[in-house]
Amino acid sequence: KAGVTQTPRYLIKTRGQQVTLSCSPISGHRSVSWYQQTPGQGLQFLFEYFSETQRNKGNFPGRFSGRQFSNSRSEMNVSTLELGDSALYLCASSLQGWDGYTFGSGTRLTVV
Amino acid sequence: AQSVTQLDSQVPVFEEAPVELRCNYSSSVSVYLFWYVQYPNQGLQLLLKYLSGSTLVESINGFEAEFNKSQTSFHLRKPSVHISDTAEYFCALIPQGAGSYQLTFGKGTKLSVIP
Numbered sequence: 001k002a003g004v005t006q007t008p009r010y011l012i013k014t015r016g017q018q019v020t021l022s023c024s025p026i027s028g029h030r031s032v033s034w035y036q037q038t039p040g041q042g043l044q045f046l047f048e049y050f051s052e053t054q055r056n057k058g059n060f061p062g063r064f065s066g067r068q069f070s071n072s073r074s075e076m077n078v079s080t081l082e083l084g085d086s087a088l089y090l091c092a093s094s095l096q097g098w099d100g101y102t103f104g105s106g107t108r109l110t111v112v
Numbered sequence: 113a114q115s116v117t118q119l120d121s122q123v124p125v126f127e128e129a130p131v132e133l134r135c136n137y138s139s140s141v142s143v144y145l146f147w148y149v150q151y152p153n154q155g156l157q158l159l160l161k162y163l164s165g166s167t168l169v170e171s172i173n174g175f176e177a178e179f180n181k182s183q184t185s186f187h188l189r190k191p192s193v194h195i196s197d198t199a200e201y202f203c204a205l206i207p208q209g210a211g212s213y214q215l216t217f218g219k220g221t222k223l224s225v226i227p
Contacts, residue, residue, distance in 0.1 A: 004155075031213065043202065043217040056212035090155055097213025098144055098206055099163065103155040 002026065004104035006091050012110045018079040021107045025072050025093030032074040033101060034066060037088040049074055050097065081111045114139040116203050118218035125193055126226045133188040133221045135203035143205040145186045147177055150200045162186065198225045
């Protein structure tokens with residue numbers, strides 16, 4: 001079966017712009033989570049959604065937002081981009097959440 | 113709050129030698145434990161997981177990990193490594209009963225297999 005699909009794979013944006021990243025989970029998975037990966041901070045949790053409801057949010061500023069649609073697809077948005085937002089953004093999906101997540105290949109965001 | 117500590121940031125090992133990547137965790141509640149592997153320019157791949165039952169869990173490519181509740185550890189082992197095992201390995205946990213299932217990751221261990 002198809003894995004977790006993230007689009008786009010690479011993105012270059014200018015400071016102050018906004019960006020939307022997309023994630024299509026594995027068919028049947030209702031839990032979707034987002035993580036930010038940077039060399040300095042490692043893997044940090046952004047959000048978790050289950051059946052269109054945000055169950056948890058990490059310690060990120062309000063510029064980071066997300067949502068989940070009725071088909072479980074998810075998007076995350078970052079407004080007023082800063083240089084420090086440059087990172088690999090990873091989406092992951094799971095049947096239940098506690099049984100482990102399958103990750104996508106990520107979106108590499110570079111802010112210049 | 114929970115935390116995961118991976119004691120070694122880098123581990124070099126010769127091909128066909130055994131390897132152990134260490135992982136300790138801290139949590140006030142019971143946890144589910146995971147090992148993920150990341151190859152360059154790729155996402156994370158689930159290597160193995162401990163949810164319940166037998167404390168020794170195995171992956172299809174020869175890795176195994178043992179859950180030790182008294183020592184709060186979940187070390188990853190392989191008896192004989194290959195060049196293709198060169199990657200970064202992450203230990204992670206999810207607290208049980210929290211109602212929300214966020215992974216808390218360690219900082220990662222870079223395994224370099226030397227020919």
